[in-house]
Amino acid sequence: MIGRLNHVAIAVRDLDAACATYRGVLGATLSAPQDLPEHGVRVVFVELPNTKIEFLEPLGAQSPIAKFLERNPDGGIHHLCYEVSDIRAARDRLVAAGARVLGDGEPKIGAHGNPVLFLHPKDFVGTLTELEEVRG
Numbered sequence: 804m805i806g807r808l809n810h811v812a813i814a815v816r817d818l819d820a821a822c823a824t825y826r827g828v829l830g831a832t833l834s835a836p837q838d839l840p841e842h843g844v845r846v847v848f849v850e851l852p853n854t855k856i857e858f859l860e861p862l863g864a865q866s867p868i869a870k871f872l873e874r875n876p877d878g879g880i881h882h883l884c885y886e887v888s889d890i891r892a893a894r895d896r897l898v899a900a901g902a903r904v905l906g907d908g909e910p911k912i913g914a915h916g917n918p919v920l921f922l923h924p925k926d927f928v929g930t931l932t933e934l935e936e937v938r939g
């Protein structure tokens with residue numbers, strides 16, 4: 804069911820510092836910062852030849868990243884995102900298998916303008932897992 808790895812997300816306290824490290828030290832190509840108020844994050848994508856890294860900085864007081872950064876003050880890997888061709892079909896299959904979808908279970912529009920869902924880490928080997936619908 805899952806397809807390509809779309810991105811690995813890293814929660815960061817300081818987006819500018821993270822970008823400076825990746826651009827300056829690692830020589831990476833970065834996207835422009837983007838505010839996603841619906842998700843409570845500000846994001847930058849590191850563009851790699853085979854995938855992307857997504858930096859997440861908290862945006863607003865209710866950011867879902869804030870608690871993670873309290874537990875991981877240096878930042879750290881926050882989630883993995885896999886591509887699926889039909890996100891509602893994927894969700895229905897996962898729910899039927901007993902997996903927990905976070906939030907109200909309805910896909911939201913993510914940073915690439917595609918529908919996304921998050922799955923409970925306890926159901927997926929301790930890792931918060933995002934699905935993104937990418938129509939081939």
Ligand code: CO
Nearest residue numbers: 812857884933
């Ligand atoms: Co993501």
